[in-house]
Amino acid sequence: MSFRQARWDEPSIWDLAPSDPGPVPEVPGVPERLRRKEGLRWPELSELEVVRHYTRLSQMNFGIDTSPYALGSCTMKYNPKVSEQLARRPGAADLHPYQPVETVQGALEVVWRLERILAKVTGLPEVSLQPAAGAHGEYAALLMVRAYFRDRGELAQRTEVLLPDTAHGTNPASASMAGFTTREIPSKDGCVDLAALRAAVSDRTACFMLTNPNTAGLFESEILEIAATVHGAGGMLYYDGANLNAILGITHPGRMGFDVAHLNLHKTFATPHGGGGPGAGVLAAGETLAPYLPVPRVVKRGRAFSLDYDRPKSIGKIRAGYGSFGLDLRAYAFAITHGEEGLKHVSRRAVLNSNYLGSRMGRYLPRPFRPLVKHEFLLSGAPLKEKGVRTLDLAKRLLDEGVHAPTIYFPSLVEESLMFELPETESKRELDRYYAAFERAVTDTPEHLHAAPRNLAVSRIDEVRAAREPLLSWKDLRAASAKVETP
Numbered sequence: 002m003s004f005r006q007a008r009w010d011e012p013s014i015w016d017l018a019p020s021d022p023g024p025v026p027e028v029p030g031v032p033e034r035l036r037r038k039e040g041l042r043w044p045e046l047s048e049l050e051v052v053r054h055y056t057r058l059s060q061m062n063f064g065i066d067t068s069p070y071a072l073g074s075c076t077m078k079y080n081p082k083v084s085e086q087l088a089r090r091p092g093a094a095d096l097h098p099y100q101p102v103e104t105v106q107g108a109l110e111v112v113w114r115l116e117r118i119l120a121k122v123t124g125l126p127e128v129s130l131q132p133a134a135g136a137h138g139e140y141a142a143l144l145m146v147r148a149y150f151r152d153r154g155e156l157a158q159r160t161e162v163l164l165p166d167t168a169h170g171t172n173p174a175s176a177s178m179a180g181f182t183t184r185e186i187p188s189k190d191g192c193v194d195l196a197a198l199r200a201a202v203s204d205r206t207a208c209f210m211l212t213n214p215n216t217a218g219l220f221e222s223e224i225l226e227i228a229a230t231v232h233g234a235g236g237m238l239y240y241d242g243a244n245l246n247a248i249l250g251i252t253h254p255g256r257m258g259f260d261v262a263h264l265n266l267h268k269t270f271a272t273p274h275g276g277g278g279p280g281a282g283v284l285a286a287g288e289t290l291a292p293y294l295p296v297p298r299v300v301k302r303g304r305a306f307s308l309d310y311d312r313p314k315s316i317g318k319i320r321a322g323y324g325s326f327g328l329d330l331r332a333y334a335f336a337i338t339h340g341e342e343g344l345k346h347v348s349r350r351a352v353l354n355s356n357y358l359g360s361r362m363g364r365y366l367p368r369p370f371r372p373l374v375k376h377e378f379l380l381s382g383a384p385l386k387e388k389g390v391r392t393l394d395l396a397k398r399l400l401d402e403g404v405h406a407p408t409i410y411f412p413s414l415v416e417e418s419l420m421f422e423l424p425e426t427e428s429k430r431e432l433d434r435y436y437a438a439f440e441r442a443v444t445d446t447p448e449h450l451h452a453a454p455r456n457l458a459v460s461r462i463d464e465v466r467a468a469r470e471p472l473l474s475w476k477d478l479r480a481a482s483a484k485v486e487t488p
């Protein structure tokens with residue numbers, strides 16, 4: 002037997018051979034200034050180092066699989082794992098959007114069936130699953146409104162989109178992008194001020210965009226008068242149904258008089274929020290605007306499904322492919338697993354959750370407007386200002402408790418607002434855990450509140466710098482951490 006000393010540079014199965022960056026390849030036609038100056042340096046890492054890197058990154062993140070995620074309006078629902086498994090089956094995941102339709106009959110049937118379900122849910126007969134997100138759906142719907150007024154010869158005159166001050170920020174953005182000017186309608190006691198709306202509508206009104214229940218969690222009970230007012234002036238009524246959690250199977254935008262709506266499958270129908278990846282907005286239209294929906298439409302003739310491009314009034318195609326099919330499949334699974342009664346239960350539970358938690362938290366902070374709300378509720382952090390504490394501090398302190406903060410400073414009609422939504426997938430036990438976290442946070446000392454979060458991978462970040470100079474590669478991270486460690 003012979004022994005010799007172990008050496009670090011001896012190859013082991015865990016080490017990769019050092020990669021040689023080599024020369025920069027000559028690519029004809031690529032100008033000198035765009036060419037890299039040196040060969041590609043791949044990180045040479047063992048499997049263990051790669052696993053640790055990604056596991057560490059995943060632990061720096063917050064997800065619905067870890068704890069309640071109370072971000073109001075955003076509806077952070079649990080995404081059932083069975084839906085994930087379904088979407089990852091090769092028959093779904095490996096489809097190509099431009100496969101011949103004869104080979105994707107099953108997929109088209111799922112789209113068609115989901116469209117039928119959503120037509121029932123919205124009370125609007127024609128549905129398209131094409132938009133990639135809520136904002137994309139809004140934008141497409143406003144293009145439909147433009148096309149409608151162009152057909153009527155009123156486009157030059159109807160330039161204004163009206164919005165309540167509780168509107169989601171994407172509404173005015175979409176309206177501006179679609180070429181309209183926007184005008185804000187004030188609220189009274191958290192709902193649209195009908196007198197102000199009556200005074201604002203005119204032959205310039207193209208559309209009124211409304212969420213109901215609104216982002217203050219309140220049902221706009223004057224909705225039929227609102228609809229009559231807008232229609233009376235010749236305008237269209239747009240339903241922002243990104244979050245439909247309060248009314249599934251109970252009422253619908255069709256009954257309220259809306260002409261067109263968008264829904265977010267990634268909110269109400271428990272499909273993942275893309276994290277920048279694909280979402281799934283859905284457009285639903287009543288008879289007036291249905292001819293303008295984007296092409297292609299999925300149609301059923303006999304037993305065969307096909308893509309119909311023959312819609313002369315359509316605004317055309319709004320994205321590559323047909324839609325986010327993986328999300329459609331998950332949403333379809335969610336809808337048929339619940340069934341019609343089950344979907345009603347989703348809404349009842351969401352409303353119960355929000356009222357239960359709202360009334361308990363109301364011991365500490367005022368609840369604006371009314372004591373009874375729908376799927377989400379507001380608190381005002383204004384009284385904390387006496388202690389020098391802001392809503393931002395309370396939100397950051399909640400993160401230290403291992404739960405996600407509510408939406409903050411929105412809607413802006415409430416001072417220092419906090420907007421909580423705990424959807425139906427949260428149990429009472431989880432709500433009580435969230436309440437305990439809130440109680441510890443709101444009663445903590447100003448010093449602790451200002452210093453929060455102290456238990457997370459990063460404390461308060463420079464949000465502008467994080468967006469402008471993100472560290473996205475392993476090498477950047479390593480360089481940054483080396484800098485921090487150097488005394």
Ligand SMILES: *Cc1c(COP(=O)(O)O)cnc(C)c1O
Nearest residue numbers: 074134135136169171241243280
């Ligand atoms: C989330 C949301 C939107 C925007 O949806 P995205 O998919 O994020 O573009 C619009 N309106 C309301 C009320 C929302 O909650």
